[in-house]
Every structure is written in C-alpha cells, then in structure tokens.
Amino acid sequence: MLDFLFKPRSVAVMGASNNTFSIGNRVVKNLLDYGFKGQIYPINPKESEILGLKAYPSVLDVPKPVDIVCIAVKSTLVPQMVEDCGKQGVKFVIIHTAGFREMGGEGAKLEDALLENARKYGVRVYGPNSQGIMNSDPDVSVYANFTFTPLGRGKASILAQSGGVAEMINLNLRKMGSGFRIYASHGNASDVNTNNILDYLGDDAETHTIMMHIESMKDTPGFIERCRRIAKDKSILAIRTGRTAAAAKAVSSHTGSLMQQDSLTDAIFRRAGVLRFQTVEEMVAAGYAFANQPVPSGPNVGIIANAGGPGIIAIDECVGNGLSLAKFSEETKAKLRAGLYAETYVENPIDVAATATADHFALALSCLDEDPGVDSILLTMVTPFFVDCEAIARRIAETAPKLKKPIIAVVMTNENWVGTVQTIKNAGIPVYDYPEMASRVLAAMVRYGEIRKQLAEAPAQVKGNQARAREILAQCPGGFISQAAAFDILAAYGIPVARTLPVSSGAGIPVQIPYPAVLKVDSADVVHKSDAGGVKMNIADETALKAALADMARRFPGAKFVVQEQCATGTEVIMGFKCAEGVGPVLMFGLGGIYVEALNDVSFRLAPLSSPEAARMVRAIRAFPLLSGTRGRTPADVPAIERLLVAISQMAVDLPEILEMDLNPVFVYADGAKVVDIRIKK
C-alpha cells in the first residue's frame, strides 16, 4: 500500500528554490546527489530552473504520474497545496513543514484542513512536521528528506518519530560502517502512521531488522498484532523516549496505582515481541549485528582473544548479561591443542596469544563453529605490530562466510589499522571498539532468540462460564460491584475462593459457612474495608455473627455484608488487571502487603498469557525466592499461582465489561491457593 511512497516513480518538490539554505533546495539536492532513479520535478512559480532541473510553476503543470510531492512551503499554504496535489492525482504528500498539531490550536485546525483536502482526493499524507523518507534500494535510491547524512546501503530499516533521533541512529550506524535499507521519520503521523510503515517494512524482503524510536503510541493493539507477526522473521528493536516524563495516574486500585508509564511500555513491547533498549547507542550497536548475523540458537558463547585483559572483560559482560561460557568438547580442545601454540589455554576463552597467526585464528573459529556446545562466537583482538594483522583479518574474512554460527568481533586498534578492520567488516562481521558493547549486543541477540520462541507460544485456554459471568456483570451497576457478585464471577471461572455468602441483619444466617467466620462490609463506598473497621475476624458461632452483624449494620447504615470462611493464613500474593486506555487489560502480580505497597515489586503483562509467560511473570518479581522455598522455607504452590494468572488473563479477554479487578490477598499454600478478597470495577 505504501509502494508509491517508498518506491516512487517521481518526486515533485513544492518550495524548491535556489536558496541553498532552504529545505526545498536541500530535498532536490538530496534527490540528485543520491541518484534517484525516477523523475524529479522542482516546483516554484518564480524560477525556471533549480539545480539544473526545469522548475514548474505549479504541481498542476508537472507531467503525470506524480507519486510523491514533498511540501516545504509556509504552513498556512499547505491545505491549498494538498488540494492541488489531489487535483493532479498525487499519491503521497510528504509534508516537511512544521507548525501543525504539535503547536496546538491554530496548527491543529490547519492540519485538519489539509487532511480534509487529502481525503477528498484520496491523497495519502506523510507528516506534517516530518523529515521524510529514504530508500537505499539501488533500483530506487530515493532521498526525499531534508537531512544531511549520506545514503548508505544496509539491511536495517529505521522508523523513528523524531527526526533528530532518526538522524542519530543513521549517523551512528554509519560510523559503525553500515547504511540502512529504508528510513522513515514521519513526524505528526496524521495519516500514514507507525503501524502502516511497520506493515510495509514487514513485507520488505530486504529489511532484516527494524530499528524504531517511539515517543507516543497510537493504536497499541494494532502495533502489537503487527509486531508479533513481523518479529517472527525479523527482529524489531526499539527505544522509547520520554520514559521519566509521565507520572502514574492516581487511581485507588493497587494495580492502577503501581502502573508506571514505563512498566506499561515494557509490557507492551514484551507482548509485541519487540526488543527494548535503554540507549540509542546500544540499539544502534545491536541493529548493526542483527542486520548482518543470524540469531544465536542459545546462550553459550565461545570467546577467542589475543589479549588477556579484554578477554576477561568479555567474560564479565557476557555472564553479567545472561550469557553462558560454552564448555568445549574434548574433541575441540584436542584440535585446538594440536593446532595452536603449545602454551595456549584451550578452555573458554581461548587466549591464542598476541603472537597468534592467521592459521591460529582460522582454526579457533572453525573449531568453535563445529562444537555443538557453542551457540555464538565472540572474537576480541588487538593488532600487535609483530604479527601480520592484515593476513589475520583476511583469513577471518575468508572464514566468516563458512561459519554456521553468529560471530561478533571486537578490534582494539588505532587509525593505522582502519583497512584491517574494514576487511573484517566487509565479511559481514560486526566490529566493535569495546568488548563490553560486543557482549551486550550478543546478549541482545540471544534475548531476541528467546522472544522468537515466546512468540510461538499459544495463549493458555481456560474454560470459564463466560455467559454466567456476563449475566452477573449485567446485573451490577457501574463502579465497584458487590463482593457477593464478584465472588460469584470468580466461581464461574473455577477460581478457588474462600467460601463467601451475602448476609444481612434482617434475614436469616446462611448455614453453609463454617466457623470461625469473617464478616465484611460489602459496599462500593468502602474501598479499604479493614482500615474502615469493616472486617470482623474470628467469629466463633452464629450468635457472635448476629452480634457482629448488628454492630456493623449500625456503623455502615444501608450497606450490604458478606460472611466468609476464615482461611488459614498462607503466603499473601496480589494479582489483578486494569484496562489501560488504548492498550487493553494489563495484568499485574506481586507479593502481598509491603512488597507491592512499599517495595514496588510487581510484574506486569498484557493479556492473554501463555502458560510459560505466566510462569515468567511470577518469576519476574525480586521477591520470587520467597515463593520458591529458598533457605529451607516451604515452597508455595507456584503452579497454582500460575493457573490463577492464566484464569484472570482469560477473564480479562472474555469479560471486557471489567475495567479493573484486584484479587488481594490471595493466600497461597504449599498445596493450592485461595482468593480471600476481591474488587471488581465495571
């Protein structure tokens, strides 16, 4: 659908001029400089020629077809220009001009006006306030963008909301020695948006990896769905900026009050299969590797070094980032021992010594490639003056295409060995300055391998009585529903609950509740029941219950009440979900009491959960050792917690009427778990 945008047959430029400091001039220049294969039409009513090209007074004078019109004229003129484009049958306008919705008020009106004109004629709008697009495909070679970094070819595509960040990614990718495939910085995204471009990049066979910058997200479910589809084949790397800006919404529920904007991003990216980075630098470093090397099939790295210190740093960083040092087979060690210097350490990392020759490097590489215990290779080398570094680099480059496993290199050298480094890079081996960065990149690749496996997991199916639950919900007014109804809904999904029944001072006392029992006020007005004196424990018998009921009825006039079996105290956990605007239900889990409230130790996931994801969600909290039976403690029934999480995930999917649900506490025992208190808001 975006073919005319990214593979245009022609680009016209409104606002093209001979003033070299103007955007219109720069776009024409860029199109010329980087050899656009289609037609370029400068538009300027006052000029006859711009940068050696014939200039047209209006888009209406330009020969058809006009696939793209780049617009760099005053913002107030843009709606009329779009109308003209419509009349001429233009497919896409790329609006570079700023001063629209991002400025609020008048700008927003202007944006609405141009969009209306575009819609009238079926013109698609890219921008406004956008830098533009580039496509390095040699059959296209389009640089419809006013920025200044040369177009270089590569296999990573860049999709960034901010032009500045897009440029930062491109510049630094270039410094590493790589170009890009497609570059899109779409600014206000009034029409063509992130999701549309993602679709296009997903279908582009030459895009091996996608590097994104996100500031804000529209249509999150659509984003997730696309990313999950695309990420099965190509890695999606992303950085989200503005993470410290937004404060958590003040809501009364635990789930809500702990929902940090940033943990929501984590949950979204996790569900989407998107690999999140905290810095652009790490994303660029990783993108460079993802575009050039396969993903390791496991965490076991084999390290080859010709200097000790940097090798040790590589171990620290690999292990510290979750990788394992591969254990070499006896066969590997024997081959290494036979072919390397006598004093060589043939464990991992292999220190081939500073005096190692090209043969030694080639042997070490092929040995690790053949060892089934090795999933990836990390090569760290200095360039000693006393060996033929050029020959080593050439041999590494010759060996690289034969390797079945991913390889990442670190070359610690200076400007005299630029050619040597280039030889290695030309063989498709990503080369870094620091072993730390190389190790982190490798760790990111392994993490993506895990993500890819997780994307294949099916959502866990729980058969609940959806009809019954919706029937109960339909009978409840909006806001917090009654305890009695809430417990009934859980029961409809087979969730183990403390036996709970409505009770009222006027009517009879239910006989099904065993003693000791607990009496609780059941009112939407009383959110913190215990604090308000709305819970009475240790009720020994019916007489005591009646007395307690009478007392509470006096203190909470008009309120309803429930009586509940008093459960044995177990390990307290909290779980629930909350519908985040524009995102959908966000599940949360944590240990009860202080862990959630004071230590903020919670994990978030988007519904629906797979069973393994439920297991990971439980293990994601720092306090997990308290559940798993560390240091002689009785382990809690973790599978029971996982089943509960899967059940509430199913409820989140089945029952869109529920805005918030809080199971707090759930008592977890050595065998089983029971929900003791619950709050549901519809």
Place this chain on the structure above:
Amino acid sequence: MLDFLFKPRSVAVMGASNNTFSIGNRVVKNLLDYGFKGQIYPINPKESEILGLKAYPSVLDVPKPVDIVCIAVKSTLVPQMVEDCGKQGVKFVIIHTAGFREMGGEGAKLEDALLENARKYGVRVYGPNSQGIMNSDPDVSVYANFTFTPLGRGKASILAQSGGVAEMINLNLRKMGSGFRIYASHGNASDVNTNNILDYLGDDAETHTIMMHIESMKDTPGFIERCRRIAKDKSILAIRTGRTAAAAKAVSSHTGSLMQQDSLTDAIFRRAGVLRFQTVEEMVAAGYAFANQPVPSGPNVGIIANAGGPGIIAIDECVGNGLSLAKFSEETKAKLRAGLYAETYVENPIDVAATATADHFALALSCLDEDPGVDSILLTMVTPFFVDCEAIARRIAETAPKLKKPIIAVVMTNENWVGTVQTIKNAGIPVYDYPEMASRVLAAMVRYGEIRKQLAEAPAQVKGNQARAREILAQCPGGFISQAAAFDILAAYGIPVARTLPVSSGAGIPVQIPYPAVLKVDSADVVHKSDAGGVKMNIADETALKAALADMARRFPGAKFVVQEQCATGTEVIMGFKCAEGVGPVLMFGLGGIYVEALNDVSFRLAPLSSPEAARMVRAIRAFPLLSGTRGRTPADVPAIERLLVAISQMAVDLPEILEMDLNPVFVYADGAKVVDIRIKK
C-alpha cells in the same frame, strides 16, 4: 621517588635489534618516533647500530647515568641482566619479558631471582610482564613501551594492570580526541606497584584525573589511604575486571556468606573515594570530561538543544541517573525570551530550534552559566545545513573559557562537520556522539562531587570501654566466644542489649531477669541455636526456667546457657562485620530474616564509618522503605540503627581481635533498638 622512571634522562634497551617485529626494536623506535628528550642506548652485542643509533654490547658499556633499562630478552637471561644493571647504577628496569610469576613454578623462581639481584644493588623493578610507561610531558616525551598507539597529550593519566586494557583506554581516549599525561601498565608489579604509581600521579600537578584498571589488589589499606588523599584534588576513576569470577568464600556467618567479591570491591572503592565504572567505555568517556571540565557543584543540569528528540533523551538519562533538571530563574527566562526566537520554549531544556544562530547559543550558554539554580550545562546539537554551524561552533568555543560551570556537549553530525566538532573540542568542551553517554558522564561528575564531600567527613567517634572489652576478649578462647562474654562486650560499648545473664542448672537462678524470659544454649558448637532446639521462649517464672534448664542441660550435655529478658518484637535488622583478608573489617547491614537470607538485600561498608555514611548505609538497602514508615507504617527508629552501626564500626577499629561479629537479630522499635542475639568470633 619514581621521578627517574617517569622523567628519565636516559633509556637503554636490552634486546634492541633491527628486526622490526621484535619488542626491543619497537621500544627504540617508539622512543625515537615520539621525540624522547633524553639519551637512547640500544644494547645488542651483535649489532653496531640500531635504527641509526650506536648500539652497545652491554649495559656496562653504556655512558652513565642510565635511569631506565628496558629489558626485552629471554626470561631466563633476565636475572643476570638485572645484575648487570645493578653494577652500572641503573635506577629502574622495565621488564617487558613475560614468563615469570604469572606462569607459576619456574617463572616465580625466576622472578624471585631477578628481584634478589635488584635489591642487592638498589635497582627498582617495573614489571616483569609489563608493557611499560609513557609520559607525554613535552619536556620528557618518553615512550618506553612496546605498544602501538601514538603518544598524544592530555590531562588524564592511565594506570592499568593489563596492557590490553591500558591500550583500550588509550585508544578510545584518542578516538574522542584526547591524549594522556602519564601511562603506566605495570604487569606483575613485583616491586613498583599500583600504590607507588598512585603516589607519583597524586603528586604530578599535570595529572587532573586518574583512570585505573584493576584486576587484583595488594595492600588494600595502603590503596585506600592514598586514594582518599589524592581524590580530594583529582578524580580517580576505576574499572575492576574479573568481577564475576571469584565465588564468595563459604563461611558460616551471615556477613561472610553474603560477602560477594564484587560488593567488597564496591565497599573498597567507596571508602577510597574512587568512582567505579562498569564499562571501560563509560570510564573513558568520563575521564575525558574529568580531565577537561570542573566538577559540578550540584545535581541541577541545564539543557540546551536545537532538536527536540535528542533533548528528550537527555532528560530521560539525566533524571534516570540521579540528576535534576534545573529550574530557571525568572530573570534567566526573561533574558532568554528577549534574545531567542519568539516561539522558543524557555523552560528546561531550552529548545533554541534548529534554525538557532550563534548568538542564540551564546546567549543560552551565558544565561545558564549565570543562573544560580544551574550547576552544569548539557548542550545537545545537530548540524542543520541551513545554519552556519561553523559560526555556532566558533561562538561556543569563544564562550567556553568564560563559563564558570562545567559544560558537556553532544554533537550529532557526520564526517562533513569534523572541523566544526574539533572547534568545540579545542575549547576544552568534551563532545560525545550520544546524549545518553553525555548525561551519564555528567552524572558521574556529580557523583564524584558527592564523593569529594564525603571524603571530608570525619569518622564518627564512639567512646567505648575498649580496655574492658579487650580484657573480656583476652579471657575467651579462639573461635566463637560465649554469649555471656559477647553481651558484656557490647555493654562495654554502651550498645542497648536485651538483658542477658549466664545461668546453669547447678547454680542459682539470677534474679535480675524479668519474666517472661528466654533460655538459650551458649555454645560455640551450636551456631544455629533455634534450629537445634537451643532456644526456649515464653518462660513464665523461675519454676519454668528451672525445668527448661534441666531439659536443655540433658539435650546439650556440657554446654553453658544464658537467660534473657524476652523483648517485644520489633522490626528485625541484622548488622555486623567480618575481617576480610588483606582488607580489614567489612561492615554489613540488612533487614532480618528473608531480606538478608533469601533476597540478598544487604549493604556493605568499610570501617570506620562517618555518621552520614552510616545513614547512607541504612538507606542503601532496597527494603529501606520498610524502615522509613512508607504507606502509613510506623517508622522505625532509624537514627538508633545508625548509632548502632557507628558503634560496631568503632568496635571493628578498636578490637582487632574480633574476626567476625554478627548482631542478629536487632529489634528496632519506634523509639530505640535492642540487640537480642549476637555472635562474636575471635
């Protein structure tokens, strides 16, 4: 003392040759290439001339004085060569040759032999297995080192155990556009060691910052003492590698069992005033700034940006790394409003817009420099083609020397603006590629500012009855001392303890203990008393105590016992110390039970503590909110905890007989704290 090493009048090279692949050749070449101001004497019995210099058959033939002899001959020949150097009155030998103690066995013997010869003549030994030294002082310009990176001048000195890491630091500092002052990679450090070199760098006025790489540490107390002295004036940056390698020693005490090698490094560096980095990349980036800019006097950063996206990244990273966004004064805002474009956002960050001119940048810089609410300036800029970037860079460079506050810059550009970037760098402004890295560097500088303040803190003095405590200790046999004695020792330091007295089944029952009481077995053989059934709680009266005593005496034949008042349960904390070999007493603190045992949530510090350091130590655990009264909890008496920590710090200093001390648990109340159980090992 090391003047002849770092400012030699002459360097002789043993093993000098005309083979360009030999170390001896390279050292002579490096001395020549980088313009050594002193005499160069190649030594080779078979050559008359090397690289155009007269060669001498032996060091004994070289004209005196010979300050340094670089030795690059076979390891087995080295002891004899050192003997010759001694005879010739050589001040220092730099032994490049490897194959000594690092190889064990025979190598160690060889190292001992050469050291003996050196001592005999008073020759100081640098190495063996060392890369060498460099001094970029133009009056010296010595490159007595076999590595390959050009010598460039700078204000940071490099001190690295590993030659590979030293080279990595130097190379990357060079890529940033900086050289070094002194470079020392000392390998085995058999004689001249890290501490000696630190002394020298501390005294070198032209060394503004020291960048260290440490793998292992000898004489830790000496290291700490020097660093504390030096760090008051010059920043010391360090990376320690091998942090994942060493497993914690298996000891029975809590303090010991939680002592990770790495947290010990943290504690040492913290006490020493050394700023620790996790990656060489961040250390190099920071070292470059430390060498060129003053330390910010506080955390408030003012950001100037000419592109929005990178500005947002800078906020994220600054805030995420503990900095604050400065609030500008009304005066500042008025001046900015008057001088910048009308639409400019004059809050922090100031977006001067991509079209900003040199005047705009200069105004923003001087406004922030004058605003008392701003402690440092972070400038992030792209190089738009439509402004005169050269003029902007020149103006920034002109403004820089007038600024009183530190400034760090990010320039996002490509190879076409290398000169522009250089203009800014030449003004002493560190320039980075990424706003993230620049923000982290600034955060590191602010952290060092705090370290410098902390170095001025005096150790808290607690007046304990040291004589009495040592008397009690003297009477105890080695190993775990009795509970009774341990409580007496605490009492000697005025530490609030649960009243505890010895009791035995044969003798009378002490009358001073109030009931209910607790009976505990008091035996070095019973480390985990509760688990062994050696604690009986809730003893109501004397009769019950006698019965309990009789029962325990039967179960623990020959053991002693204590009776203790049964304290009200408070918040449980654990504290103590353990003498780490070669380091001294390491204090630990954590919340009791699961927090320490299962969640590993502990803080470590070296004795002696200052009062503010004790406060920081308490706040360093993740679970601190549980003590501070979050979410309506009653706050625990945190000052009481701090006093206890200061007291045990004093005991650690006063009572070197104590190898381990464990106060576990200490009950902390809303008002005060009480030690309930204690274990002391001597």
